[in-house]
Amino acid sequence: MVVRRRRKTSPLRPRGSVTGRPGASAPRSDHTPAVGPDSSVAPALGEVGRYAPVDTGGGVRPGHPLADERGNERLHAFEQGFRDRFSELVPVLREIHSLQHEKGFSERAQSLAERQLGIRLPEQVLEDAWINHLDTRRLYLEGSFRLFDRLVNEYWSGRDDLAAEAESAIAWFLDCDFHEVDISPCSDGRLLGLRRFILRLPDMAVRVKSYAGALFDIEEDVRHWTKRELLRFREGRPTTADVPSRYLKVAAYHYSSADPNHQGCTAHASCEREAADAALRQLRAFRQAVENTYCCGASVDTLLIGVDTDTDAIKVHVPDGETRMSLYRFVDSAALYRETQGMNEQDASLAVYRAIQDTVHQQGWGTGNGAPHEGMLRFISRLLMNNLSQLDYVARYHGGHYADVGHRERMIIVGQEVEEMQVRNFAYIAHLDTMEEGAESMDVGVNKVFRKLNVERGLPVPVVVHFRYDRKVPGSRERVEARCRRVRDEIMKRYRDLSEKGLIGCHMVIRDKRSGSQLEPLEA
Secondary structure, three states, rough: OOOOOOOOOOOOOOOOOOOOOOOOOOOOOOOOOOOOOOOOOOOOOHOOOOOOOOOOOOOOOOOOOOOOHHHHHHHHHHHHHHHHHHHHHHHHHHHHOOOOOOHOOHHHHHHEEEEEEOOOOHHHHHOOOOHHHOOHHHHHHHHHHHHHHHHHHHHHHOHHHHHHHHHHHHHHHHHHEEEEEEEEEEOOOOHHHHHHHOOOOOOOEEEOOEEEOOOOOEEEEEHHHHHHHHHHHOOOOOOOOOOOEOOOOOEEEEEEOOOOOOOHHHHHHOOOHHHHHHHHHHHHHHHHHHHHOOOOOOOOOEEEEEEEEOOEEEEEEEEOOOOOOOOOOEHHHHHHHHHOOOOOOOOHHHHHHHHHHHHHHOOOOOOOOOOOOHHHHHHHHHHHHHHHHHHHHHHHHHHHOOOOOOOOOOOOEEHHHHHOOOOOOOOOEEEEHHHOOOOOHHHHHHHHEEEEEEHHHHHOOEEEEEEEOOOOOHHHHHHHHHHHHHHHHHHHHHHHHHHHHOEEEEEEEEEOOOOOOOOOOOOO
């Protein structure tokens, strides 16, 4: 009797794949790497190449030659001001709760809220406190919602520089041969600062929509691609249709270097490889959908970025000359930061370029077929240098590693994203038009995140339902208002066990689609 040993398969290969023999090559695809001549087992994602991570979190000190120190100071002032406003809510409510049986309670409570928070609390809740105790859960919800409204509406005050920043960024995108940059990160609140902090891209220059696990809606993005192409053809914005520029679609997955088995992407069971592979397959499907619908060679480029939510370091997966990406071909900004920290500014800039070139020409796992176009190389170089400023920021103000490794979100934002909310771990984002299509993302936020964060402590889950209308389109506001109410009703119905106990509440807001428009709260 002959006993055959069971063939070992790589832990990083999809289930059912066959491990190649030494010397053989696996078929190349966007999510299955080529096998090198001396390796038949895939290494872990963080172990490939010269620019893989050296350690997890240590060794990152402030003072990098490429860091934008003035920009870091501005961002820190913004972050602290934002967090300080919300950090006062619970202490103020505790003090109000202790006053509920004293004379003149309603007036004293309002005075305290206005002085400490800059908002007024609902009069009826305070007036009814003598009947059946103070409804603290209702005050927590209303306080969260009113602080949210105020911070969003104040954001654009005196920010005339935002339009100029966006115009400059769009001109730079065009120099990189991209007429549109569309980013889909995971809904996780730890990625909420992706645009402004981690990648340092202007608010009005890029489109950002978050989905659980970075699994963006392919059909919706194809429609958006079509709209952008129509604008180029009809209006020449930002380029005419005959200019050979591209639409860049970026997906951002995330992982945890401090606790990779528990604090990674909730939608992918904290498995970095699954999160990266799923995002890569989604990018490939989007590109194929556009090409199948319109033509081969349609103007689409894709880029995959991984984010370490403990340090804000990024992995940029560099495409090859055929626009293919590999999970094992990337530049890690944390290792690059350490290697270049002692250099002068010019040498550090050259080192960033060399790191990209070394990655393009790496052998073994992740080997690609040539380099991407020059515009993509410039874009990747800028992202890496921008992120070096963010690593310096985290080193300077957070000791190189965030204290809140896990979820610490304060609310869920449902519907369309609020561009003013770009502070790490502030909100979980569930992008959707209807609850039917967004139920999975909402379930992750409510059941896997906020039941632990809030409900187990007796705190309710604040949910902001936010949609935009187009004032130029007749009836748009009325239709968006109706959609907002439908989504609110479906949320309260889906999580009836929470709503019946006052452990979830919805705040409905709509506004015009123009950047800088004020929120318009809707009555329940």
